[in-house]
Amino acid sequence: MTSRLSEAFRAHPVHLHHGDLDLESVREVPDSHAWPQLDDYPSVHSSFDVESVPVIDLSDPNAVKLVGHACKTWGVFQVTNHGIPMRLLEDVESHGRRLFALPPQQKLKAARLPDGISGYGLARISSFFPKLMWSEGFTIVGSPIEHARQLWPQDHTRFCDVMEEYGKCMKQLARKLFWLMLGSLGINKDDINWASPQGGESGAMCAALQLNSYPACPDPTRAMGLAAHTDSTLLTVLYQNSTSGLQVLRDGAGWVTVPPLPGALVVNVGDLLHILSNGIFPSVLHRAVVNRTRHRLSVAYLYGPPTNAQISPLSSLVDPNHPPLYRPVTWAEYLGTKAKHFNKALSSVRLCSPLNGFVDLNDHNRVEVS
Numbered sequence: 001m002t003s004r005l006s007e008a009f010r011a012h013p014v015h016l017h018h019g020d021l022d023l024e025s026v027r028e029v030p031d032s033h034a035w036p037q038l039d040d041y042p043s044v045h046s047s048f049d050v051e052s053v054p055v056i057d058l059s060d061p062n063a064v065k066l067v068g069h070a071c072k073t074w075g076v077f078q079v080t081n082h083g084i085p086m087r088l089l090e091d092v093e094s095h096g097r098r099l100f101a102l103p104p105q106q107k108l109k110a111a112r113l114p115d116g117i118s119g120y121g122l123a124r125i126s127s128f129f130p131k132l133m134w135s136e137g138f139t140i141v142g143s144p145i146e147h148a149r150q151l152w153p154q155d156h157t158r159f160c161d162v163m164e165e166y167g168k169c170m171k172q173l174a175r176k177l178f179w180l181m182l183g184s185l186g187i188n189k190d191d192i193n194w195a196s197p198q199g200g201e202s203g204a205m206c207a208a209l210q211l212n213s214y215p216a217c218p219d220p221t222r223a224m225g226l227a228a229h230t231d232s233t234l235l236t237v238l239y240q241n242s243t244s245g246l247q248v249l250r251d252g253a254g255w256v257t258v259p260p261l262p263g264a265l266v267v268n269v270g271d272l273l274h275i276l277s278n279g280i281f282p283s284v285l286h287r288a289v290v291n292r293t294r295h296r297l298s299v300a301y302l303y304g305p306p307t308n309a310q311i312s313p314l315s316s317l318v319d320p321n322h323p324p325l326y327r328p329v330t331w332a333e334y335l336g337t338k339a340k341h342f343n344k345a346l347s348s349v350r351l352c353s354p355l356n357g358f359v360d361l362n363d364h365n366r367v368e369v370s
């Protein structure tokens with residue numbers, strides 16, 4: 001059976017009520033958006049006493065080693081000298097702003113369908129929480145042209161052109177990052193048949209572009225921008241504007257803010273790379289918090305394998321002391337599992353071998369069997 005990324009959610013429709021609330025204009029956090037226990041872990045802001053997310057210069061001759069270390073210890077890092085022109089980042093940001101600044105009724109014309117993947121709407125994961133998040137999103141898979149026409153009947157091409165160019169540049173960067181990450185594990189292009197430029201027999205690599213908008217919030221201590229999650233990707237490349245909000249969960253340290261650095265991009269390991277690395281790279285839990293005075297925008301490039309390629313722990317990382325921790329799964333299947341089980345998706349594909357002793361979840365450590 002073959003399927004496309006856009007079909008991944010056919011079997012798992014989510015019916016989210018978009019509501020009539022315009023977050024831009026409310027003066028107080030309404031009950032529908034008030035989260036009772038926001039701080040399940042203490043929040044730390046980068047300061048001298050706390051380690052911060054690594055920043056890696058991609059032109060550094062040591063880049064492979066640095067990337068490998070960051071992936072093993074954090075599952076996230078920032079990159080500079082990544083080759084994406086600043087002008088393009090600014091254009092994507094301004095077109096994103098232009099989209100979210102449209103009147104609510106106009107945006108809803110491009111609403112994501114319950115069983116669809118692209119379009120405007122609340123984060124898919126909203127259905128798992130009793131309270132709504134303080135954000136709006138717009139997801140692009142393939143061409144955004146149909147939705148853009150709904151948004152701007154007279155003038156949709158500028159938006160489409162910028163997003164298309166951004167997608168192309170991101171694809172190259174994501175590919176480069178993917179091979180740097182795997183290179184650090186001693187894996188090269190001959191070791192994975194589905195990852196050749198044409199995708200071997202299973203088709204080309206797939207991706208989604210996610211624009212996220214977080215309006216300023218009258219009481220950020222009670223609202224959640226985007227609830228804690230891991231990405232169902234191989235890796236994600238995130239552009240965040242100059243307003244901070246992204247936080248990653250660090251073992252033993254709590255939530256660590258990833259500070260926006262001008263021109264830098266945030267790269268995180270997703271669930272599928274965690275599986276591929278047989279647990280060596282943690283899929284980092286992250287969330288977005290909101291700001292009292294500033295509107296925040298982020299753009300995530302969610303990079304994955306061909307939708308029907310079987311992803312399983314790489315054979316060179318498996319031996320009697322390191323049994324495979326996960327069963328093979330396709331991206332299409334995994335997205336369905338995520339739609340159903342959300343943060344338990346990863347443990348649901350974990351092999352419960354008596355050897356590895358039912359270790360649950362993305363435990364951030366490889367299980368050593370002696």
Ligand SMILES: C=C1C[C@]23C[C@H]1CC[C@H]2[C@@]12CCC[C@@](C)(C(=O)O1)[C@H]2[C@@H]3C(=O)O
Nearest residue numbers: 123124125208210229231232233302338
């Ligand atoms: C290719 C993807 C990956 C998706 C689903 C689909 C399109 C949109 C992505 C996100 C983006 C926002 C967080 C997330 C958790 C969500 O709700 O939508 C992501 C999800 C995933 O990584 O699972």
Ligand SMILES: O=C(O)CCC(=O)C(=O)O
Nearest residue numbers: 210212245246288298300
């Ligand atoms: O806005 C952010 O910083 C995080 C966005 C994110 O995690 C996502 O789109 O998957």
Ligand SMILES: [Fe+2]
Nearest residue numbers: 229230231286
């Ligand atoms: Fe994410």
